[in-house]
Amino acid sequence: MKNSAILLISCPDQKGLNAAIHDFIYRANGNILHADEHLDPDRNLFLMRVEWDLASFAIDMREFGKHFQPVAERLHMHWRVALSSARPRIAIFVSKYDHCLADLLYRRQTGELACEIPLIISNHANAERWATFYNIPLHVIPVTKETKAEAEQRQLDLLRPHEIDLIVLARYMQVLSTDFIRQYPPHHIINIHHSFLPAFIGARPHQQAFDRGVKLIGATSHYVTEVLDDGPIIEQDVVRISHRDTVEDLIQKGRDLETIVLSRAVRWHIQNRILLYGNKTVIFD
């Protein structure tokens, strides 16, 4: 397995940025596996992802910050470093439709998603067979209008001891409250919406798409913010439909889209390939 470090940087653009970063890694005897960057001229913003082999790297990664901080300060960088060997801890939220849940668990098992999934939370009982199959604890917490605040408190209590790095809403049909969202740093919750956002925001997008008579339906994975269906988009895809397709056909065709579009987002997040700027994402693939 790859034993590498990934450094993600955003800072004001200026001459010598690349040289400074590459020089730092070279002096510590790191062999670069991949480097990619993006320059947003409107914002004068420089975004970078660089990955290097740790085999002969001279710096103890536990002390990376101490060594890199002087460079970062001089160039006014926001940065974070991650290890490819780290396996993020992911909680999956799901409701009645279990196709995204089943898909994510399968991809974890094949190795496509290098993560831990310490728990699944659902407001329905039917996730149980998958929880059992993959041997992952499931917590069923029904949610009604009246019990929502209390239910969310129970969810937070369950999540806390697991030190969750990411919550994935895998067709979780409840809108998270602002209070819940604020318990996590920004960009720690990913949702799948079953439309090509910003078309068909809100409830029952397949019915909306059917009523409008569109010729393609889509799915969108995005980070959750306090504004419904408005967070930074990570991935989208579409599939062609025709007048022969009923709403039920759209739901069926949508399932394949949703599993693919959500799993890409989760994989890129795990692999530290996503950088945010404004309300948008850069995907360093």
Next chain:
Amino acid sequence: MKNSAILLISCPDQKGLNAAIHDFIYRANGNILHADEHLDPDRNLFLMRVEWDLASFAIDMREFGKHFQPVAERLHMHWRVALSSARPRIAIFVSKYDHCLADLLYRRQTGELACEIPLIISNHANAERWATFYNIPLHVIPVTKETKAEAEQRQLDLLRPHEIDLIVLARYMQVLSTDFIRQYPPHHIINIHHSFLPAFIGARPHQQAFDRGVKLIGATSHYVTEVLDDGPIIEQDVVRISHRDTVEDLIQKGRDLETIVLSRAVRWHIQNRILLYGNKTVIFD
């Protein structure tokens, strides 16, 4: 060249519809080339397109209505008949961007679009080279807020003697007034919108798409109704973009989409492949 008749029917569903229609054509010695239908169970609506060879057809097509009307009345049909040899008369409206205009004229010349184009109307002068190249009269009518009513009157006066079957707005950047639209029967004006409707209705959709950070951009061809960008959708397609793409790149990528999506709509309209129901289209391809 194919010498065939196309019959388009919509009516309440009932037993024996197919039998009655096919029996009528068979008794008149017509050989069916293609038949397709769609049943909308929610509306109990039957929609059909049937095309037959006229080689040995016993009915003079000028008198088709007289013969078919009894069948149509008995089954409460809305219907119309068209000849594949007929070449619809199309007026193209265009503004500054000429890629759709150039594309439509090229496709007419290759034979892909079997139509006449007796005139082009533009509010800019730069369509002139294409008008000259393809030897089609161009009328340049500038439009400002103040002169819009008068300009539209001039357009209508120019169109009238040509007995236009279809107006194609090939990136015509003016919104047609309700008064203008009402001069033509419904579904006689096709527009290309440079987004995946209903996302990014209105002005500057590429800028809107860029700002929202979508991962695909689209184009939509639709019939024009009195509500902006809300008419029945004929065709849509999308292309992938990334964070590397500027608004200018979106415009460039959009050009290919727009020419393809608009030309498909015009071709299907010419070939009598589009049936309307509610605010939606059936494409009999």
Next chain:
Amino acid sequence: MKNSAILLISCPDQKGLNAAIHDFIYRANGNILHADEHLDPDRNLFLMRVEWDLASFAIDMREFGKHFQPVAERLHMHWRVALSSARPRIAIFVSKYDHCLADLLYRRQTGELACEIPLIISNHANAERWATFYNIPLHVIPVTKETKAEAEQRQLDLLRPHEIDLIVLARYMQVLSTDFIRQYPPHHIINIHHSFLPAFIGARPHQQAFDRGVKLIGATSHYVTEVLDDGPIIEQDVVRISHRDTVEDLIQKGRDLETIVLSRAVRWHIQNRILLYGNKTVIFD
């Protein structure tokens, strides 16, 4: 659930075909739900699929042949009739890679695939967890060059009592012998090949694609004939790759393609939407 009959016809084209078929159904009081047809002018071949509601149909479907045969003979038809309520009996063959198996079983459970799966046959043991999860008998029959004939005999013995309507090779990595294939009527075995056929016939198509440097990889579902990877193609799709993708990445991206392309083929087969002519398929969707 829909209670309908589907009639599939192929015959030489001639006037009155449609009229005769629709008249037959109408006289027996059948309400047509959907009719589609295709005319191949090169072969003068007429292909048709018609589906009607059985609610008030006057003919006992067990005696349909007796009533329809005079029409069929007069018009020289090959035909077969099927009931939408019938659930075809499918055997799945699988080897080490289990993604198509897991996918097909999931789709059967959601109702997308209306079929029975009385047994799974594998030359590896690792299908067992899925067989257990979905409660389907699994037979593990290892295959080597030396034991192949004997193994195939065992497979045939296992299949016989189940009166299998279709064998699905869901990434079964053994080439079936001609002897085996001849035990079943034509077009009773569906395979998924992990390339865009006819590119990359044979073994290790992802490696072949990688070596050739293509920019898209594909998957193809097809009926099995005695010539390897040469049977009638049912469905194909592709996904974009780049120089960043290793062979392992192609395998991972291929998985999503393969499940989708195979499941569409199986669904269309179950729904009696596929008609064969020459070495090609018509899909009546």
Next chain:
Amino acid sequence: MKNSAILLISCPDQKGLNAAIHDFIYRANGNILHADEHLDPDRNLFLMRVEWDLASFAIDMREFGKHFQPVAERLHMHWRVALSSARPRIAIFVSKYDHCLADLLYRRQTGELACEIPLIISNHANAERWATFYNIPLHVIPVTKETKAEAEQRQLDLLRPHEIDLIVLARYMQVLSTDFIRQYPPHHIINIHHSFLPAFIGARPHQQAFDRGVKLIGATSHYVTEVLDDGPIIEQDVVRISHRDTVEDLIQKGRDLETIVLSRAVRWHIQNRILLYGNKTVIFD
């Protein structure tokens, strides 16, 4: 307009490569606009494209080689440098089908293709209207089996004084001889093949695709080598077809594919985004 330099490098991978390159540019006061790289671990090959602003760059680009050569030698680089302001000189070869020709000339005029096109060579006369419209010299040189050697000699004589950087075969239906190909350095001739290579190599690929019954047709742009249809692939795309499509429909649908797939290849070549390794391309987009 952008005034930048692009450096393309391939060399054995080793530590410090990135640092050395970025340090060189930084010391000469260059501001990097974009850097991308690819590491092929199987070949231990490092490939890089870096682009920087020349506004304040301290090195006279006419003497770039003198300054960079010591770095290049130390690290065993193959390299070349290009200016974004340079407009490559392209000759277009075309036969009877003119859609790619018309498309390339249109894109040059919109600015999408920043190049000069000093001449068009055709073995048919019907390119004349486009040559006239865009005011580019056309040379009509008929080719028969007997006159091929002589015709190619005339072509070479015509090309020589124009110091052509790239030949684009825009549906030129003659196979270039090995002698002709060897007159140009490798990767100076781009062809469009109207299939998804390596499927349907050789003549009449649409007929081949029709006969095989594929569900998608493709187009492939590639560099020309001495082996027919075997050179490094630059770009591919596909479009869905059905049993309704005749060979003529495939040809029509293919036209849109071919213009898009060829124009992308030409644009990437012009923008120095293509690096070769083995028989494959890296596209730095």
